[in-house]
Amino acid sequence: VTEAVRARVPAAVVPALERLVAFLRIPSVSTDPAHAGDMERAARFAAGLLAEAGFPAVEVLPTGGPPAVWAAWTGRPGAPTVLVYGHYDVQPADPLDAWVTPPFEPTVREGRLYARGASDDKGPVVQALEAARLWLETTGELPLNVLVLLEGEEEVGSPHLATFLAAQRDRLRADVVVSADGAMWRVDEPSLIVGAKGLVSLAVTVVTAAADLHSGRHGGAAPNAVHALARLIASLHDEDGRVAVPGFYARVRPPAPEERAAWARLALSEEAYRCAAGVRGVIGEGEYTVAERLFARPALDVNGVTGGYGGPGSKTVIPSRASMTLSCRLVPDQSPAEVAKLVARHLTAKAPFGAEVTVEVLPGMAAPYLLPPDTPALAAAEAALRRAFGQAPLYVRMGGTLPAADHFRRVLGLATVFFSFSTADERFHAPNEFFRLERFELGLAAWVELYAAMAEHLRARRDGRCASST
Amino acid sequence: VTEAVRARVPAAVVPALERLVAFLRIPSVSTDPAHAGDMERAARFAAGLLAEAGFPAVEVLPTGGPPAVWAAWTGRPGAPTVLVYGHYDVQPADPLDAWVTPPFEPTVREGRLYARGASDDKGPVVQALEAARLWLETTGELPLNVLVLLEGEEEVGSPHLATFLAAQRDRLRADVVVSADGAMWRVDEPSLIVGAKGLVSLAVTVVTAAADLHSGRHGGAAPNAVHALARLIASLHDEDGRVAVPGFYARVRPPAPEERAAWARLALSEEAYRCAAGVRGVIGEGEYTVAERLFARPALDVNGVTGGYGGPGSKTVIPSRASMTLSCRLVPDQSPAEVAKLVARHLTAKAPFGAEVTVEVLPGMAAPYLLPPDTPALAAAEAALRRAFGQAPLYVRMGGTLPAADHFRRVLGLATVFFSFSTADERFHAPNEFFRLERFELGLAAWVELYAAMAEHLRARRDGRCASST
Numbered sequence: 017v018t019e020a021v022r023a024r025v026p027a028a029v030v031p032a033l034e035r036l037v038a039f040l041r042i043p044s045v046s047t048d049p050a051h052a053g054d055m056e057r058a059a060r061f062a063a064g065l066l067a068e069a070g071f072p073a074v075e076v077l078p079t080g081g082p083p084a085v086w087a088a089w090t091g092r093p094g095a096p097t098v099l100v101y102g103h104y105d106v107q108p109a110d111p112l113d114a115w116v117t118p119p120f121e122p123t124v125r126e127g128r129l130y131a132r133g134a135s136d137d138k139g140p141v142v143q144a145l146e147a148a149r150l151w152l153e154t155t156g157e158l159p160l161n162v163l164v165l166l167e168g169e170e171e172v173g174s175p176h177l178a179t180f181l182a183a184q185r186d187r188l189r190a191d192v193v194v195s196a197d198g199a200m201w202r203v204d205e206p207s208l209i210v211g212a213k214g215l216v217s218l219a220v221t222v223v224t225a226a227a228d229l230h231s232g233r234h235g236g237a238a239p240n241a242v243h244a245l246a247r248l249i250a251s252l253h254d255e256d257g258r259v260a261v262p263g264f265y266a267r268v269r270p271p272a273p274e275e276r277a278a279w280a281r282l283a284l285s286e287e288a289y290r291c292a293a294g295v296r297g298v299i300g301e302g303e304y305t306v307a308e309r310l311f312a313r314p315a316l317d318v319n320g321v322t323g324g325y326g327g328p329g330s331k332t333v334i335p336s337r338a339s340m341t342l343s344c345r346l347v348p349d350q351s352p353a354e355v356a357k358l359v360a361r362h363l364t365a366k367a368p369f370g371a372e373v374t375v376e377v378l379p380g381m382a383a384p385y386l387l388p389p390d391t392p393a394l395a396a397a398e399a400a401l402r403r404a405f406g407q408a409p410l411y412v413r414m415g416g417t418l419p420a421a422d423h424f425r426r427v428l429g430l431a432t433v434f435f436s437f438s439t440a441d442e443r444f445h446a447p448n449e450f451f452r453l454e455r456f457e458l459g460l461a462a463w464v465e466l467y468a469a470m471a472e473h474l475r476a477r478r479d480g481r482c483a484s485s486t
Numbered sequence: 487v488t489e490a491v492r493a494r495v496p497a498a499v500v501p502a503l504e505r506l507v508a509f510l511r512i513p514s515v516s517t518d519p520a521h522a523g524d525m526e527r528a529a530r531f532a533a534g535l536l537a538e539a540g541f542p543a544v545e546v547l548p549t550g551g552p553p554a555v556w557a558a559w560t561g562r563p564g565a566p567t568v569l570v571y572g573h574y575d576v577q578p579a580d581p582l583d584a585w586v587t588p589p590f591e592p593t594v595r596e597g598r599l600y601a602r603g604a605s606d607d608k609g610p611v612v613q614a615l616e617a618a619r620l621w622l623e624t625t626g627e628l629p630l631n632v633l634v635l636l637e638g639e640e641e642v643g644s645p646h647l648a649t650f651l652a653a654q655r656d657r658l659r660a661d662v663v664v665s666a667d668g669a670m671w672r673v674d675e676p677s678l679i680v681g682a683k684g685l686v687s688l689a690v691t692v693v694t695a696a697a698d699l700h701s702g703r704h705g706g707a708a709p710n711a712v713h714a715l716a717r718l719i720a721s722l723h724d725e726d727g728r729v730a731v732p733g734f735y736a737r738v739r740p741p742a743p744e745e746r747a748a749w750a751r752l753a754l755s756e757e758a759y760r761c762a763a764g765v766r767g768v769i770g771e772g773e774y775t776v777a778e779r780l781f782a783r784p785a786l787d788v789n790g791v792t793g794g795y796g797g798p799g800s801k802t803v804i805p806s807r808a809s810m811t812l813s814c815r816l817v818p819d820q821s822p823a824e825v826a827k828l829v830a831r832h833l834t835a836k837a838p839f840g841a842e843v844t845v846e847v848l849p850g851m852a853a854p855y856l857l858p859p860d861t862p863a864l865a866a867a868e869a870a871l872r873r874a875f876g877q878a879p880l881y882v883r884m885g886g887t888l889p890a891a892d893h894f895r896r897v898l899g900l901a902t903v904f905f906s907f908s909t910a911d912e913r914f915h916a917p918n919e920f921f922r923l924e925r926f927e928l929g930l931a932a933w934v935e936l937y938a939a940m941a942e943h944l945r946a947r948r949d950g951r952c953a954s955s956t
Binding site: 047048107108110114199213215217223224225226227228229230231232233234235236237238239240242243245246247248249250252253255257289293294295296297298299300301306309310313314315316317318319320321322323324325326327331332333334335338340341343345368369370371372414415416417440443444445446447448 | 517518577578580584669683685687693694695696697698699700701702703704705706707708709710712713715716717718719720722723725727759763764765766767768769770771776779780783784785786787788789790791792793794795796797801802803804805808810811813815838839840841842884885886887910913914915916917918
């Protein structure tokens with residue numbers, strides 16, 4: 017049966033892309049209140065896709081923030097159920113002038129579809145839905161029960177998701193979550209992500225005076241908020257880029273030997289990483305390989321800084337106020353709340369003379385996530401990838417954060433398998449985000465396989481059997 | 487005769503203020519190209535004031551930038567000539583929400599006139615013009631020949647002034663320049679400014695990657711432009727706030743012993759300065775008094791910094807680019823070009839690993855300025871202040887910059903005497919700039935005296951006589 021569905025993939029690519037392009041035209045930027053109307057439009061558009069695909073139950077549900085989109089096909093009573101997760105919100109598109117073509121006018125160039133959200137996460141979401149549509153159109157049913165949940169707050173840390181999951185527990189009864197968010201490490205190496213980093217963000221403000229001062233009349237005697245903030249930022253890392261906040265690394269669990277061995281097989285040299293990431297040098301903990309730094313070591317980055325005059329021309333003031341946001345990416349067994357405290361304590365202790373420092377923990381904390389290696393859904397995902405790629409995937413962790421996985425575990429007790437065909441170099445969160453068209457087709461086929469493999473592996477586990485291996 | 491003119495000052499205050507208020511309503515922000523039309527309006531308004539005051543020759547002259555306003559009353563052939571200088575442009579008004587009343591809607595509260603430009607420099611300019619008007623209305627003439635030059639680029643460093651002075655040399659033949667720009671140190675201590683600091687500004691950009699990167703996927707291995715810029719900023723000063731750029735202080739000329747003695751009489755304690763400036767601590771070179779730091783020591787301040795995401799909400803990127811503008815306030819015998827080189831060399835040498843640093847010298851360099859103590863016009867200004875205040879003024883230097891004084895010396899060979907009744911605490915360049923109404927009246931009277939005292943002292947010097955002392 018799966019063969020018949022897969023055979024229809026080639027003809028399905030273009031119509032699926034057409035729907036993706038329409039989805040990408042909606043600037044569903046969750047971080048900017050000005051786009052609240054677009055969030056609503058995007059949610060309704062996604063609901064329309066699900067209904068068209070053949071899901072008999074589709075709802076747009078309130079969350080307290082942007083709405084969630086829910087759908088269910090439960091035509092196999094007693095069969096296993098997967099909950100497909102993704103998000104319809106996107107990152108802001110600025111700086112706009114860095115885009116070759118406008119972020120919300122999807123454009124194909126050299127086999128790549130350019131648009132904000134193409135790769136993170138509308139492209140991967142559409143693949144999951146279109147694969148279900150192919151099953152439903154070809155066979156009239158799905159190999160197992162499928163629930164879909166698309167949220168609109170992933171890019172702001174899913175602040176309402178835990179409450180929503182708890183409130184909608186009855187609509188979300190499943191055996192496992194399959195996330196259409198996440199990304200493969202690189203295009204020539206199929207991989208399965210078994211872990212994601214945690215996240216905690218802080219807003220820091222430094223005040224040195226009641227008002228900005230004339231730099232001529234007060235220079236040399238008045239403290240400067242930008243100087244003070246710069247000293248604080250400089251104190252966060254040593255010269256190599258190692259985090260210098262006391263206690264920051266204390267609870268870091270070393271990766272398992274087999275994980276380290278698998279990452280060593282990636283053979284990711286500093287130079288290869290430097291070129292792939294487009295950076296001018298590779299920094300960080302020299303005692304770890306680049307892959308280990310990215311997968312298994314925590315990081316702290318200032319995400320933005322502002323202070324003093326930022327308008328056109330110049331203005332010779334001594335800034336009285338400067339601020340930054342910073343985020344920490346965490347690994348097991350670090351706790352976001354504990355790390356936030358360590359960083360806040362460090363910044364307060366390091367406050368330069370004449371500077372008042374305030375630190376606020378921003379919403380959107382997420383615990384680090386690591387999937388147990390014997391999760392049956394992982395074996396199903398591996399089988400689907402083997403069939404699609406003809407080779408065994410590498411088990412890796414992602415440097416990104418998926419707060420949703422943490423919420424699914426805590427609230428619903430469900431493991432999350434990441435199954436996405438975006439690639440780590442596709443400029444998520446940056447200008448000129450794109451999705452590779454070849455991966456769109458390949459991922460569509462893999463999702464077709466995945467529904468079948470999940471049905472088989474989850475049922476086998478339930479029956480105490482071993483699933484057939486490919 | 488002077489008595490008769492002074493007697494008319496009380497009745498002249500309100501009409502003069504009315505004209506000032508109309509002048510202040512024009513948002514002549516020179517640093518922002520969006521205000522080019524307002525610059526033209528402000529120049530024509532000032533020309534109108536001069537014509538109304540009784541100057542027979544008034545012209546608005548092109549400079550290559552905002553126009554200059556020129557006027558002449560030369561009714562005393564053979565008598566000395568003063569060139570009154572001021573500027574009609576103002577600093578940007580942002581942050582707008584920090585203003586109690588809008589910056590371009592002049593408002594009086596508790597004896598203070600609040601508006602952008604009230605104190606720097608439209609208020610002081612109007613005083614000089616209204617005093618001339620009083621002379622002309624009362625006596626039909628001025629005690630000496632008076633030229634007026636108002637420029638529109640003081641707040642951006644007077645980039646076209648030197649060329650303009652050279653081209654218009656014939657219209658600007660004078661014995662001395664009297665500047666209506668500058669400020670008194672404090673309200674209870676009449677002072678004469680004999681020096682001003684030099685200025686050079688730099689724009690610095692740090693680039694670490696081709697594009698902003700996802701902080702989850704790249705944290706711990708990719709360099710962060712904000713971290714790199716912060717390290718550069720932190721390297722510019724030591725912990726006390728002393729400038730740490732090698733060679734920065736090398737050419738600083740120590741103040742004369744009589745200057746230091748005069749400043750010691752100011753008895754400006756760190757605590758008194760801290761309260762007056764509204765700062766949370768006093769920083770800088772502890773081996774110098776606060777007055778010495780402000781008057782005779784150079785300073786380096788970052789005026790603004792920007793990097794990474796600065797929009798609403800948060801965005802977890804690793805910034806690939808960060809930038810700042812900084813300005814150095816210089817004292818004799820520092821050279822702006824040489825200091826710019828030292829700072830640029832320091833920043834380039836300190837470039838953190840993985841960061842490309844570019845440094846650009848911004849337009850508007852000004853050399854430091856110090857008036858020879860035997861300048862006759864200084865004695866005239868002192869005499870006028872003695873008459874207006876009933877006490878001898880203190881000779882001080884200003885921390886601010888007056889590039890114009892440097893240009894007048896270099897291009898026209900003229901000394902500049904600063905004669906302004908704004909006070910250093912009136913929030914120039916900051917929100918809620920104001921001008922004290924009591925100083926408006928007092929300055930009007932002092933300018934009436936100044937024209938007479940200048941006539942006497944400059945003629946006496948020319949004749950080899952000593953002017954009468956009061």
